[in-house]
Amino acid sequence: MRKPHILLVEDEVHIARGLVFNLESEGCAVTHVETGEDALTAAEGRGFALVVLDVMLPGIGGFEVCRRLRQRDPRLPILMLTARTEEGDRVAGLSAGADDYLTKPFSLEEFLLRVRGMLRRSEWYRPGALGGYRFGTNEVWLEEHRARTPRGEVQLTELDARFLRELFRNEGRVLSRTDLLATVWHLPPDAETRTLDNFVVRMRKYFEQDPAHPRHLHTVRGRGYRFTREGED
Numbered sequence: 177m178r179k180p181h182i183l184l185v186e187d188e189v190h191i192a193r194g195l196v197f198n199l200e201s202e203g204c205a206v207t208h209v210e211t212g213e214d215a216l217t218a219a220e221g222r223g224f225a226l227v228v229l230d231v232m233l234p235g236i237g238g239f240e241v242c243r244r245l246r247q248r249d250p251r252l253p254i255l256m257l258t259a260r261t262e263e264g265d266r267v268a269g270l271s272a273g274a275d276d277y278l279t280k281p282f283s284l285e286e287f288l289l290r291v292r293g294m295l296r297r298s299e300w301y302r303p304g305a306l307g308g309y310r311f312g313t314n315e316v317w318l319e320e321h322r323a324r325t326p327r328g329e330v331q332l333t334e335l336d337a338r339f340l341r342e343l344f345r346n347e348g349r350v351l352s353r354t355d356l357l358a359t360v361w362h363l364p365p366d367a368e369t370r371t372l373d374n375f376v377v378r379m380r381k382y383f384e385q386d387p388a389h390p391r392h393l394h395t396v397r398g399r400g401y402r403f404t405r406e407g408e409d
Contacts, residue, residue, distance in 0.1 A: 179205045180225035185215040212236030231258035246273030253294045271358040311405045343403035352400040
């Protein structure tokens, strides 16, 4: 089996050495670079399975590197690392296109769990991977913008596909309204809008057998939304 190839962008050498050692111990191949410029060069024409990207870099910063990588490949999983703890920085990272965000100092166990999860979920919508993404009686083809649902065939918009991609990438995790508005709609965290609520209602009409009693797309009161692939009451 081919090893997943990870691009690690980290200028703190002592941190990078430890991450490279442990990622390689997990069976991954790792390319390590220390600057944003080198990261963009390394990513040209390379099929990385995951990018681990520090925010504070010499030269081009991590947020800008993330934006450029996301423009090149909307499906490339990106995990951002930062020493910053402010909520605004986390939202900025997600707005730039990151899939997940880990604040330093972090435990090695948590880091490896995040990496394993992102690599596993990325297989679900990689070209040629097991056809469509299945949950319940639904099957979704994100790249083709279509789905087979209890209501029949549905043609998905780009916004539909972005929203579903966030759900699939974060199965079982609560996604806050702030995160979803930033990553899917690119709206600021203080945006007051009913857009998300109305959108979720429409998604449930597509994909739930009983939209009034959803089994896959759950509201977590006061926190946001959570997707479960297997379905639960």
